Amino acid sequence: MTAGERNELRRQERRAARRAEDAAGGRGGAGAARGAAGGRGAAGGGRGGAGGGRSAGAGARSGAGGRGGAGDGQGRGRAAGFPSASEPGRKPRAGGERGRDGRAKGAARDASGEGVTPRTGNGNGTARTHRHREAGRVVQDDVYRAGFACFVGRPNAGKSTLTNAIIGQKIAITSNKPQTTRHVIRGIVHRENAQLVLVDTPGLHRPRTLLGERLNDLVREVWSETDVIGVCFPADEPVGRGDRFISSELAELKATVIAVVTKVDLVDPGTLAKHLLAVSELYDFAEIVPVSAVSGHQVQTLVDVLVKHLPESPQLYPDDVLTDEPEQVLIAELIRESALEGVRDELPHSIAVLVEEMMVEGGLTKIYADLYVERDSQKSIVIGSRGVRLKEVGSRARAEIEQLLGTRVYLDLHVRVAKEWQRDPRQLRKLGF
Numbered sequence: 001m002t003a004g005e006r007n008e009l010r011r012q013e014r015r016a017a018r019r020a021e022d023a024a025g026g027r028g029g030a031g032a033a034r035g036a037a038g039g040r041g042a043a044g045g046g047r048g049g050a051g052g053g054r055s056a057g058a059g060a061r062s063g064a065g066g067r068g069g070a071g072d073g074q075g076r077g078r079a080a081g082f083p084s085a086s087e088p089g090r091k092p093r094a095g096g097e098r099g100r101d102g103r104a105k106g107a108a109r110d111a112s113g114e115g116v117t118p119r120t121g122n123g124n125g126t127a128r129t130h131r132h133r134e135a136g137r138v139v140q141d142d143v144y145r146a147g148f149a150c151f152v153g154r155p156n157a158g159k160s161t162l163t164n165a166i167i168g169q170k171i172a173i174t175s176n177k178p179q180t181t182r183h184v185i186r187g188i189v190h191r192e193n194a195q196l197v198l199v200d201t202p203g204l205h206r207p208r209t210l211l212g213e214r215l216n217d218l219v220r221e222v223w224s225e226t227d228v229i230g231v232c233f234p235a236d237e238p239v240g241r242g243d244r245f246i247s248s249e250l251a252e253l254k255a256t257v258i259a260v261v262t263k264v265d266l267v268d269p270g271t272l273a274k275h276l277l278a279v280s281e282l283y284d285f286a287e288i289v290p291v292s293a294v295s296g297h298q299v300q301t302l303v304d305v306l307v308k309h310l311p312e313s314p315q316l317y318p319d320d321v322l323t324d325e326p327e328q329v330l331i332a333e334l335i336r337e338s339a340l341e342g343v344r345d346e347l348p349h350s351i352a353v354l355v356e357e358m359m360v361e362g363g364l365t366k367i368y369a370d371l372y373v374e375r376d377s378q379k380s381i382v383i384g385s386r387g388v389r390l391k392e393v394g395s396r397a398r399a400e401i402e403q404l405l406g407t408r409v410y411l412d413l414h415v416r417v418a419k420e421w422q423r424d425p426r427q428l429r430k431l432g433f
């Protein structure tokens with residue numbers, strides 16, 4: 001028996017054992033972790049229901065950004081207490097729901113467009129005083145601000161790269177192929193006087209498949225739940241019809257809308273000036289901030305601007321949390337990113353990844369993941385001649401995962417075909433969409 005056959009046999013044994021356990025009433029401990037990644041796979045495989053509260057919670061967590069919606073009748077609905085852009089799941093540090101009146105105060109602007117400074121407490125009963133420079137003057141800000149912000153814009157505008165630059169840890173998949181982002185991944189910026197929760201969305205585009213439609217719904221749902229929206233315009237591309245379309249969609253929203261001109265390292269000052277003018281004529285943005293996520297230029301200024309427009313609110317997440325995305329989802333994204341490397345033109349949107357199992361043994365984390373493609377021909381592309389490509393995918397992903405987890409990693413990748421999964425509602429559910 002070859003090593004591959006042995007691994008497959010072990011997988012089958014593990015699956016059978018899991019099914020038996022679930023049939024017997026669900027698993028505890030490690031199962032909960034597995035459910036978080038597989039929460040997506042779990043429901044599709046018919047394991048979600050029996051898992052009861054745990055599976056529902058895990059499934060909802062994967063769908064925290066709204067993929068799960070209001071529940072699909074399969075025990076995968078969003079569990080109470082789990083976060084979304086509008087329902088922060090982790091208990092706020094100090095009590096009290098964030099009120100809309102907080103938003104009204106926080107988001108109010110004076111005639112000059114500068115943020116006005118409410119002199120009220122922070123909702124915790126512990127008013128804090130902060131000073132920051134604003135347009136050359138020192139402003140006293142007595143409030144604690146917390147809330148959700150997201151970057152939107154046409155595909156490839158640089159949203160994920162910007163999110164990563166702000167959070168300082170690789171949490172969102174990036175690539176030079178449009179529509180790479182599928183998951184809503186939150187990153188959290190902690191400041192003494194504020195907490196900024198960043199939500200990452202796919203680019204809005206004309207849908208060609210069921211997956212495309214669901215992604216667009218997801219974007220709109222997130223938009224309606226965030227406090228500040230940064231519309232990204234890549235500086236190296238002219239403002240176009242797509243940008244106009246997105247801007248027109250924003251008019252009805254409650255959120256403060258700012259413009260972010262991205263990738264400014266790619267253009268000269270003259271081109272940038274013209275671009276800023278074109279952007280300003282598109283919509284009545286509260287602010288326009290030019291940035292480069294690659295050089296870091298103005299990234300902190302952008303955070304200041306986003307924070308300024310957040311509502312007054314208690315802290316939403318504990319201090320040490322950087323993202324609320326389950327580790328397995330981050331890992332699956334890193335594997336998907338690695339698998340896309342070099343084959344983006346052939347199968348840019350056909351790859352999905354599910355982490356089936358993760359276990360820690362001493363200083364080693366063992367990860368078993370399935371890589372789904374839509375057709376047999378794609379399977380051969382991903383595996384490559386004599387498995388060489390798949391090996392490369394694995395070792396690249398392993399290095400990234402080791403960085404994320406801070407442990408040594410054993411990664412077992414298996415390529416499977418899920419025929420036309422982007423058009424098949426059952427498969428989409430299984431893969432977490």
Ligand SMILES: Nc1nc2c(ncn2[C@@H]2O[C@H](COP(=O)(O)OP(=O)(O)OP(=O)(O)O)[C@@H](O)[C@H]2O)c(=O)[nH]1
Nearest residue numbers: 156157158159160161175178179180181203293294
């Ligand atoms: N030079 C330069 N390149 C950038 C910058 N920001 C992003 N990029 C590149 O632009 C490409 C797209 O970036 P992403 O962050 O994946 O774009 P996105 O808007 O999240 O894309 P979708 O997931 O398709 O919506 C990648 O190749 C990035 O490396 C920047 O500030 N400067």
